[in-house]
Structures are given as C-alpha cells and as structure tokens.
Amino acid sequence: xxxxxxxxxxxxxxxxxxxxxxxxxxxxxxxxxxxxxxxxxxxxxxxxxxxxxxxxxxxxxxxxxxxxxxxxxxxxxxxxxxxxxxxxxxxxxxxxxxxxxxxxxxxxxxxxxxxxxxxxxxxxxxxxxxxxxxxxxxxxxxxxxxxxxxxxxxxxxxxxxxxxxxxxxxxxxxxxxxxxxxxxxxxxxxxxxxxxxxxxxxxxxxxxxxxxxxxxxxxxxxxxxxxxxxxxxxxxxxxxxxxxxxxxxxxxxxxxxxxxxxxxxxxxxxxxxxxxxxxxxxxxxxxxxxxxxxxxxxxxxxxxx
Amino acid sequence: xxxxxxxxxxxxxxxxxxxxxxxxxxxxxxxxxxxxxxxxxxxxxxxxxxxxxxxxxxxxxxxxxxxxxxxxxxxxxxxxxxxxxxxxxxxxxxxxxxxxxxxxxxxxxxxxxxxxxxxxxxxxxxxxxxxxxxxxxxxxxxxxxxxxxxxxxxxxxxxxxxxxxxxxxxxxxxxxxxxxxxxxxxxxxxxxxxxxxxxxxxxxxxxxxxxxxxxxxxxxxxxxxxxxxxxxxxxxxxxxxxxxxxxxxxxxxxxxxxxxxxxxxxxxxxxxxxxxxxxxxxxxxxxxxxxxxxxxxxxxxxxxxxxxxxxxxxxxxxxxxxxxxxxxxxxxxxxxxxxxxxxxxxxxxxxxxxxxxxxxxxxxxxxxxxxxxxxxxxxxxxxxxxxxxxxxxxxxxxxxxxxxxxxxxxxxxxxxxxxxxxxxxxxxxxxxxxxxxxxxxxxxxxxxxxxxxxxxxxxxxxxxxxxxxxxxxxxxxxxxxxxxxxxxxxxxxxxxxxxxxxxxxxxxxxxxxxxxxxxxxxxxxxxxxxxxxxxxxxxxxxxxxxxxxxxxx
Ligand SMILES: Cc1cc2nc3c(=O)[nH]c(=O)nc-3n(C[C@H](O)[C@H](O)[C@H](O)COP(=O)(O)OP(=O)(O)OC[C@H]3O[C@@H](n4cnc5c(N)ncnc54)[C@H](O)[C@@H]3O)c2cc1C
Ligand code: SF4
Numbered sequence: 020x021x022x023x024x025x026x027x028x029x030x031x032x033x034x035x036x037x038x039x040x041x042x043x044x045x046x047x048x049x050x051x052x053x054x055x056x057x058x059x060x061x062x063x064x065x066x067x068x069x070x071x072x073x074x075x076x077x078x079x080x081x082x083x084x085x086x087x088x089x090x091x092x093x094x095x096x097x098x099x100x101x102x103x104x105x106x107x108x109x110x111x112x113x114x115x116x117x118x119x120x121x122x123x124x125x126x127x128x129x130x131x132x133x134x135x136x137x138x139x140x141x142x143x144x145x146x147x148x149x150x151x152x153x154x155x156x157x158x159x160x161x162x163x164x165x166x167x168x169x170x171x172x173x174x175x176x177x178x179x180x181x182x183x184x185x186x187x188x189x190x191x192x193x194x195x196x197x198x199x200x201x202x203x204x205x206x207x208x209x210x211x212x213x214x215x216x217x218x219x220x221x222x223x224x225x226x227x228x229x230x231x232x233x234x235x236x237x238x239x240x241x242x243x244x245x246x247x248x249x250x251x252x253x254x255x256x257x258x259x260x261x262x263x264x265x266x267x268x269x270x271x272x273x274x275x276x277x278x279x280x281x282x283x284x285x286x287x288x289x290x291x292x293x294x295x296x297x298x299x300x301x302x303x304x305x306x307x308x309x310x311x312x313x314x315x316x317x318x319x320x321x322x323x324x
Numbered sequence: 325x326x327x328x329x330x331x332x333x334x335x336x337x338x339x340x341x342x343x344x345x346x347x348x349x350x351x352x353x354x355x356x357x358x359x360x361x362x363x364x365x366x367x368x369x370x371x372x373x374x375x376x377x378x379x380x381x382x383x384x385x386x387x388x389x390x391x392x393x394x395x396x397x398x399x400x401x402x403x404x405x406x407x408x409x410x411x412x413x414x415x416x417x418x419x420x421x422x423x424x425x426x427x428x429x430x431x432x433x434x435x436x437x438x439x440x441x442x443x444x445x446x447x448x449x450x451x452x453x454x455x456x457x458x459x460x461x462x463x464x465x466x467x468x469x470x471x472x473x474x475x476x477x478x479x480x481x482x483x484x485x486x487x488x489x490x491x492x493x494x495x496x497x498x499x500x501x502x503x504x505x506x507x508x509x510x511x512x513x514x515x516x517x518x519x520x521x522x523x524x525x526x527x528x529x530x531x532x533x534x535x536x537x538x539x540x541x542x543x544x545x546x547x548x549x550x551x552x553x554x555x556x557x558x559x560x561x562x563x564x565x566x567x568x569x570x571x572x573x574x575x576x577x578x579x580x581x582x583x584x585x586x587x588x589x590x591x592x593x594x595x596x597x598x599x600x601x602x603x604x605x606x607x608x609x610x611x612x613x614x615x616x617x618x619x620x621x622x623x624x625x626x627x628x629x630x631x632x633x634x635x636x637x638x639x640x641x642x643x644x645x646x647x648x649x650x651x652x653x654x655x656x657x658x659x660x661x662x663x664x665x666x667x668x669x670x671x672x673x674x675x676x677x678x679x680x681x682x683x684x685x686x687x688x689x690x691x692x693x694x695x696x697x698x699x700x701x702x703x704x705x706x707x708x709x710x711x712x713x714x715x716x717x718x719x720x721x722x723x724x725x726x727x728x729x730x731x732x733x734x735x736x737x738x739x740x741x742x743x744x745x746x747x748x749x750x751x752x753x754x755x756x757x758x759x760x761x762x763x764x765x766x767x768x769x770x771x772x773x774x775x776x777x778x779x780x781x782x783x784x785x786x787x788x789x790x791x792x793x794x795x796x797x798x799x800x801x802x803x804x805x806x807x808x809x810x811x812x813x814x815x816x817x818x819x820x821x822x823x824x825x826x827x828x829x830x831x832x833x834x835x836x837x838x839x840x841x842x843x844x845x846x847x848x849x850x851x852x853x854x855x856x857x858x859x860x861x862x863x864x865x866x867x868x869x870x871x872x873x874x875x876x877x
Binding site: 219220221222223225226229230 | 330448482483
C-alpha cells in the first residue's frame, strides 16, 4: 500500500513566533516557517496505512529549497520514507491552481501511482482548502494516472486490502455534527480532518508503530546532517530526498508559478485590534481601600445573586 | 480485517521490576513475549522508597537479569544504614548496618521513572527478538475467558489477546488478582501506605552533609514520637542529586487514627533532626504515594489460577523486615521464577502446569519463607493480642523497662540487627511507637538544632504533579460518612477542610435531617489505592496513558 502525503510550509503561527510590522502585516522573513499543522493529520493517516498494511509513505511539497527542512520535520514528527520537493524559481508565487498543476505533475512522475494520496485540511496561511480538491481534479484529467475519487473531512480509515476498498468516516459539520461512512475503491484521494484519529486496536500494530517511530527518527537525523549548514554535502545527495524542477517535470513555465496563477489578491486588510470594552484598574495588594473596593465589586458574584 | 484474536505465548502485565524480570527471562529463552504497561512510560506510575537489594540467597537479582543496571539505572549505592529513635527532643541513633548487609550482595537507591524506563528499553529489545515487545499506554482491564478458563487478557485500548501464560506483575491493587479471586482489597490490616517527597539537593551538598563519597550513599530511618502514635516510620535515602524522604504506615493504624498522611510526612520533614541535612533549604520536586502490601499477611501462598501467575506486589510479595522494605527485589526473583516455571512447563509439553511449578519454586528457593516467616506466624497470635500489647507497652514504659534499656544499650542495637528477631516483630504500637520512644527518651541525646523549612501545602503538591485527566476511574459506591469517611483523611491528596483534593466531607440536608456524606473528584488522584481499601468504592486504574504521571517516582 503506497501512499503520498502533500504538505506545505507555513509561517509558525504559534504564540510568540509570529512577527508583524507596524501596520499589522506579517513579516515573513522574521517568522519561522514550519510544516502546516493540519498536514500532520494527513501524515498520521498515512502512517496508519503503513503500519497496518505495509508499503511506503512519501511526502511531497512545492516551495523554495529551504522547504527541505519542512520535509525533514514531517519525517521526524510523524513518518515518511521518501521526500519530494518540487522547487525552482518558475514555481514561485503560485496560487492554489498553479500549485495543484505542479503537484499533480509531480505525482505523475513518481515511479508508480500511489494507492492513496493524503492531504491536510487547508493551510494555516491561505485557509482556502482548495489545493487538495484542485489537485484531485488535475489528476483526473491526467492521462497517465488512474482516477482518484476524493473523500474529505476524514476522521477514520479502514482498508480492506483484498477487496481494494477504503472505508472512511467523515465528519460533516452543520447545525449538528454527523459522522458519515463513505466507501470507495482504491486508489483514492483523502483529505484528513483535524479530528482524524488513527486506530491501532492490535498489539502487532502498536509494536510496528513503535519500531517505525525509531526507524524514522534515525532517518530524519540522517537527513538533518545533510541539511546542516556546516556540511559541504547538498541535501540532494541524500538518497531519499528528490528535488525536481520544472524542466524535469516537463512543465511549461507559463502554466505554473505566478504566471500560471489566475488568482489576484486585491489587497490585504489588517484586522484592527478590538477596542477594549472594559476599563482596568490596578490595585496593589497592600492598598487597603483599593482591596475593599475589589471585594465590594466581587461580593455580588460570590453570593450568586 | 481479522476477527481472530491475536496470540502471544506469554503476556506480561506491568513493567515494574517484577514484570521486567519475568519478560526478560522469558524472552531470553525464546518465548514470544508481549509486555503491556498502562503508563505513558514505564515507571511513570510507580513509587518506591527506594532501596533495591540484591540478596545473596536470591536466585534472580536485578543485575543478574539486566547487565549494567547499577551503572545506568540506579542512584547511589547505600552502604550505611541508621535508625533514629526520636522522643521529647532527644534522639537515640542505632547503626543497623549489620542487618542492612545481612544476605546483601549490594543495595542501591533508585528513582522509579529512571529505573523502570531503562529496564523497559532492555525488555523491549529482548522481547522484539521473539516477535513480541513492550507497549506502553495500554491498560489491561480484565481476563479473557473461554468456558470459564482464563485464556488471555482484555484491554481498554486494544482487542483481546490470547496467551499460553499470563504473568500479572501489575503491582499493588492488581485488578487481575482481584478478578481471579486471588486477592481482595478489604482488610486495611494487610497494607501499608507509603508517601514520599523527592527533594532537590546538589551532589556536593549531599557528599558534605551526609559525609559520603560522591559514589556512595546512606539510609536514615526514623521512628518514635513524631507520628502521632500512628504505627510506622520514616526514611531518608540519598540519590545522586536528590533525597527521597518518606513515610510508611500501617494502613489500619492510619485509618483508625484519622491521620493525614501529608501532615505526617511534614512532621518528619520539619523535625529538628533533619536540619543537619536540609540546612534550611527545601525544594520539593515531587510528592507521591502508593499502597504497599504486607507479605506477612498478604503474600498469597498459591499465587496462580489456570494460566494466570501473579508476580511481585500483585501477589503480596512485599517484605517489611523491621524497618527494611524489600519489595522490588522479591518482585524480580518471583518474576524470574515464574518465567522459569513456564519455560520448564513448555519443555514438558504441558504449559498448564506452570502455576504449580511456580508455587513450588517460591517455596524451594526460600522466597515464601522470607515473605511469611514461620516465627511471625507463631508469635503473632499472642503478641498482636490487644491485652498483650498493653502489658508489653506498660512494661517497656515502666521504670523497670527503662532501666533495662539503659543496661541493654548495645544489646538493643544487636537485637535490631537480628533478622531472626525482626522476622517476628509484631505489628503493634509497642514495636513501632513505644520502644523507639522509650529508647529515645532514656538513651537519647538532645537535639539542639531548629528546622524552619516549609514544605509545600497539599494544593501546591497537587499543582506540581502532571496529570492527563480522563474519565473518572473510581466510583464511590457508598457516600455515607460511616462507609467512606476515612478516605477524606487517609487519601494522601485529600484532607479535612481542604477543597482541592479527591475526597471531601460534606453536610447535606434532606427532608429536615442533616447527614455527613463524602464526595469524590478523581482529578488530583495519585492512584495510590488507599480508598480501594478504606472506602466503599468500585476501584479501577485509569485507562492507558491517563491519570498521574510521576517524573521521579
Ligand atoms: C513509599 C514506598 C517506599 C518503598 N520502599 C521500598 C524500598 O525501599 N525497597 C523496595 O524493595 N521496595 C520498596 N517499596 C515497594 C516497591 O515499590 C514494590 O514492592 C515494587 O515496586 C513491586 O514491584 P512490582 O513489579 O510487583 O510492581 P510495580 O512496581 O508496582 O509495577 C506494576 C506495574 O504494572 C502497571 N500496571 C498496573 N496495572 C496495570 C494494568 N491494568 N494494565 C497495564 N499495566 C498495569 C503499573 O503501571 C506498573 O508499572 C516501596 C513502596 C512505596 C510505596
Ligand atoms: S482517590 Fe483513592 S487512589 Fe486516588 S489518591 Fe486518593 S486514596 Fe489514593
């Protein structure tokens, strides 16, 4: 069961990591780039497939050469054996459309078409949720690949290898959240929901999982050595890392990157800080009168009336 | 999808010293072995004092099973051993090195998180080679039966597993022993409660204040008038860069006296004698507690049923030899013997006889004789009789007794150092409270120091622990004060007039009359097992990976 996971680097939006300029614009250069958090769920889904059914897990991204570090992170945090980075100047500033074109072409160039393609549910920077479905559409018009029916919002996966069927549970959020069971034949394209939970109900799975965790850490550390600034070796020297440019992929520069992106961003409005509606008074603990006022303010709540 | 249950030759439940020794021994003989541990990491649920002994007479010791144990998994070796009898501001110190070294190959202090997780790595390696391995975060919740026979285990996190042998090394409060009807949790008389604080201390300060070399350590024991008459005592062991300071009390005495375990621990920590080591500094790293079985009463002479063999605390194999606590070493020996029994049974082609072989080995290898000394069984009836206790107490307390002690100074030390005598020490106030007190008073030296350290209160202690709270794992069956009120004081993370603990006393008014009841919130629970015995509960461990996580243990 061979799978590939699509991922992207995004600014690290965790508290304390993000830098904004005076106008409230994100300072990309000062904000570290990390693997899109939602993609980890996709990787966990791929790992479950590997643990329960064997095969290989690949991780693919499009972005600048520095994204090699993102791929390494994905490898270390969850699991991946082969890393693919689609990268050159012509691919820069792509919207979701151009990205999907590029990624689907990347998938065409894999040695064998994967049984399952996994993507995370929308990226933390673009928040569009388009890339997964658009890539699936691009694949569907590809001559060299089979059809990949798309199932999104997947929270659980069960595969019947003999029947070559994947049975999934989808989280459908509306006024009430519902779980829907959707089944399709392999191969398939699966978008993992942030609520995705792998299930390992057999000891053999958990033992295999543990073994793979150790293996993958060793492998990520090995790749880390290639990425180290101090070494002369190029990341592409590493046998499990593949960097492909537009020429290798035989892609027309007019259809990828900025030139191939129909989306135009008209402008970005910074979200103004919400004005504080409450006034704050600072009271020192040794200010007797002040403290009394505090108690008076609080008293009604304490009494419950 | 397969509907067939998985099968392993051996399933070991629990990765404490007992489970680790059993699994390693099995795996080395090529038995396909799966170890299931409920903690996020082996050791994350475990607490001991702890001094681990390697007895000369034992057929398995931790370093005979695990190469490099002492270098990598333990703290300081403990070569000196003292007991301090405290009374009225005086102390009489006895050197118990003779009994400490009796039958002892070596003895090291340990911290359980470090020790057990180190063991678990070795165990996993060995078991992997047999097609098994060690899994954490999995709680076994019952026995798999077929036509009434035990054929495997059921778990919270994974589907049932079949096995030719199940070694339950799941510690004190073994749910498997209970389910098999091999142990009940009814009688407080069969248990001790241990409470412990791990205290930060710079290695150089330890060397200097305890007068030990950097690769040497010491044990200090405490008894006398500092514990409000509760039967039991205190301990202090030196680790590499910390101290383990704690108390061990008979649960029935603790319950009866309505004592608060954390206050008894504080009584020890703030005792003037401890100033010589703490020197006004106190940084508590961790507060922990757990029940400890008393093998004299709880060791099951026939710890097996069908394919199920009990090992270590689960079988009550925890020996209190006077002040010396030996649980880990016996768990290791029993683990080795249980594994050996299964391997022999397998060679004979009849794995069903493993239990009987194990039972015989426990006797032949002298384990049972240590756990349930005949001398104790013979003297118990007489000496634990209340009247006899009173008479003995008065006698020791009398002028005659005191003069006797004075005359016997020196002999007293020898008596304490006799394994023969310690084996029959009765569990009475005379041995735990009166004798030490009178010793302190009549022979002791005055303690001049003052100890003004302030241990953290219960709220801070709970706040300092790590929890991954899941569903409540204890159900209060009878909330009346009569049935469950004792838990409010005896629970080490609860107290009268403290709202942040597990058990709380409440007064409810219903139809005009007021009633004292007890309420339970398992969130701050440290899974010590106390309320399983002293209150009316349905008590289980939390699901795998949930509940408290000890960092030192
Ligand atoms: C304060 C204190 C001081 C002590 N001092 C000493 C001392 O100085 N020297 C000494 O030798 N002994 C001492 N002991 C006793 C000693 O800790 C025990 O006797 C010893 O740990 C028993 O080992 P064991 O392998 O039987 O069980 P444990 O070490 O308790 O291991 C049981 C394991 O099983 C796991 N488990 C339990 N239930 C399940 C389940 N349902 N599913 C999966 N896993 C499960 C637990 O998480 C745990 O890892 C002390 C105890 C205490 C509390
Ligand atoms: S609730 Fe029970 S098991 Fe938990 S800490 Fe208190 S006495 Fe121990």
